[in-house]
Amino acid sequence: MQPLKGVRVLDFSTLLPGPLATLILAEAGAEVIKIERPGRGDEMRSYEPKFGSDSVNFAMLNRGKRSIAIDLKQAGARDTLKPLLETADVIVEQFRPGVMDRLGLGYEALRAINPRIVYCAVTGYGQHGPRADVAAHDLNYVAESGMLSLTAGSDGAPVLPAALVADIAGGTYPAVINILLALRECDRTGVGCKLDIAMADNLFTLMYWGLGNGLAAGEWPASAADLVTGGSPRYNIYRTRDDRFLAAAPLEQKFWHNFCALLDLPVELRDDRADPAATRNAVAQRVRTHTADELRSLFSEQDVCCAIVTTLRDALADPHFAARGLFARALSAGTQTIPALPVPVVDPFRSTEKVAGYPELGEANHLLSKAPTNGDR
16 A cells, blocks of 8 residues: 555646655655646646657656646636545645635635645745745755855856755755645644745755854855865865766765775875865875776775766666666656656555656546546545
């Protein structure tokens, strides 16, 4: 039995944070029905490249879901959706604060229809506060939380994060965590709640060490100056002789000892507390004398916490990830099949079905013509 089997989720969200959250719920057994605008649907359907009739981005994030196309601004839209609203366990929406209220689909209106409803609102800055109505994207949240100031390129300017940290770590994962907590509480009390998930708020959790250093000791972190921001030779990226890169993280003393010995670092520089910059430069010089393959061989089966930076394409062929079955599930569109997006749900909680597609726009509109029952779930 999948943990969320029998849970119905109505997903009013678009693009990334909400859809990825409901994908995780769907992978754990929830029935997820996307509520989309007619004609165009979720904005992400139009992205490139295509996989089937829509974008591969949309297909990956909406595997195994259903789709209803309805104009929420049209008079009577809520009444049309009422049978689904009455049987839904979870609502996920990603509009600016107040939009769902104006559509007659806010938490108070839905609670009157269904007191058990768990209503999850995902926004950039939350449901209240001076920035609540400000338009922004991932990069803006990362900038304003202080996180972007901790990354720097060779010219000292912040560099673009390689992942949409705010959307996923600040939006998707907190949404899933709190939905599950709310469902557990609803099981206990029979009463739902509204969840205010603010992507910018949740970035501070990821900088726990910086907050601790600053608040307790007045030592506020800076780019290229601290243990995990490039200030330490024990946590850095070094260029190899063949212009590849070594990601070195021998933080603990035992790992650092092994690392220095294998690189034959001068003994007088192995105490990196004396002059971190000098030690870092010496490590860089020693790494630069080796190719990436030579370093991989040198560090093989050694406790040094080092890895050669690889490409995403090569990572998919890594035998470790293959052995883990990370890409064993598939996403289909007609005759096309590609590996499905891995999600952090362990196999015992997921369906045994290995291949699934994604919904065509409005393919489940027939659900609006009858009152859904448990048998429709």
